[in-house]
Amino acid sequence: xxDTTTTFPTDLLTIDQLSPTTLSRLLDRAAAVKAGxxxxxxxxxxxxxxxxxxxxxTRTSFEAGVSELGGHPTFLGQDDIHLGHGEPLKDxxxxxxxxxxxxxxxxxxxDDLVEMAEYADVPVVNALTxxxxxxxxxxxxxxxxxxxxxxxxxxxxxxxxxxxxxNNVARSLVIGCALAGVDLHIATxxxxxxxxxxxAAAASLGGEPTCYDSxxxxxxxxxxxxxxxxxxxxxxxxxxxxxxxxxVSMGESEEKLPAFEGFQVDEExxxxxxxxxxxxxxxxxxxxxxxxxxSENSVVWQQAGNRKPTQxxxxxxxxxx
Numbered sequence: 001x002x003d004t005t006t007t008f009p010t011d012l013l014t015i016d017q018l019s020p021t022t023l024s025r026l027l028d029r030a031a032a033v034k035a036g037x038x039x040x041x042x043x044x045x046x047x048x049x050x051x052x053x054x055x056x057x058t059r060t061s062f063e064a065g066v067s068e069l070g071g072h073p074t075f076l077g078q079d080d081i082h083l084g085h086g087e088p089l090k091d092x093x094x095x096x097x098x099x100x101x102x103x104x105x106x107x108x109x110x111d112d113l114v115e116m117a118e119y120a121d122v123p124v125v126n127a128l129t130x131x132x133x134x135x136x137x138x139x140x141x142x143x144x145x146x147x148x149x150x151x152x153x154x155x156x157x158x159x160x161x162x163x164x165x166x167n168n169v170a171r172s173l174v175i176g177c178a179l180a181g182v183d184l185h186i187a188t189x190x191x192x193x194x195x196x197x198x199x200a201a202a203a204s205l206g207g208e209p210t211c212y213d214s215x216x217x218x219x220x221x222x223x224x225x226x227x228x229x230x231x232x233x234x235x236x237x238x239x240x241x242x243x244x245x246x247x248v249s250m251g252e253s254e255e256k257l258p259a260f261e262g263f264q265v266d267e268e269x270x271x272x273x274x275x276x277x278x279x280x281x282x283x284x285x286x287x288x289x290x291x292x293x294x295s296e297n298s299v300v301w302q303q304a305g306n307r308k309p310t311q312x313x314x315x316x317x318x319x320x321x
Contacts, residue, residue, distance in 0.1 A: 043070035123318035137176035156181030161239035166194035178207025187218035
């Protein structure tokens with residue numbers, strides 16, 4: 001049974017801190033922000049942006065989004081702050097909380113993020129860690145909702161295929177799709193699947209994804225290669241969209257690449273109008289072809305643009321506006 005909690009969490013470290021109800025409310029608000037119909041502001045609020053990892057979309061979408069809402073983003077890069085170097089992380093968190101109204105953190109370690117949230121008495125947002133990327137999932141779900149609306153469907157009538165590595169983006173997506181009722185198919189190489197904890201969390205929400213042996217099978221849908229079907233595989237139609245990400249994340253070794261042979265998303269996989277999602281940056285010619293990214297089925301720029309309104313809506317909720 002789905003949780004119907006209507007109380008918004010004090011932080012957003014992982015997507016499963018949201019309930020189906022609060023997620024739906026957040027997506028509604030993001031759509032209103034994007035349409036210019038949201039009157040709330042965060043005038044004179046300051047948001048610290050603590051980034052250990054480089055970023056294009058996350059940094060710019062948060063900085064622009066905070067500024068548009070009347071707030072003041074303060075960027076603190078790895079060379080600007082003593083994050084766990086020179087003073088304990090908990091001291092940095094408590095000091096920052098005395099200056100700002102919220103903290104957006106893009107950190108190497110999820111454990112560090114949890115510690116920061118524990119000691120900071122202002123909202124903390126996960127802008128990416130090694131374990132999760134909830135802000136990306138919010139943008140993904142808004143994009144899927146828009147695609148569904150274009151076809152006269154609701155979000156919970158969408159089927160999405162994930163192809164590639166079972167990384168932090170995939171882990172958050174698995175749980176986010178379960179919360180939203182999106183039917184998710186997964187194709188990952190052996191040894192690089194989504195971890196059991198994320199799959200169990202999705203199953204507890206009634207939305208366990210169906211796993212396939214190949215991208216083609218995941219997009220086609222229906223029964224798996226072994227003829228079995230997961231309890232959540234309630235629709236046999238093919239995927240409305242296919243989603244991929246880089247095979248080698250920051251800090252990983254390229255020794256893993258041979259395992260991903262045959263998992264590239266190309267134009268043939270998008271045949272029949274299947275839409276393409278990618279959280280970017282893309283390694284063109286590796287996990288996705290240039291032709292697929294530039295095709296009329298690609299919605300990656302719409303998806304990237306949706307980072308801003310979803311994060312704006314998130315900050316409005318966290319700051320009680």
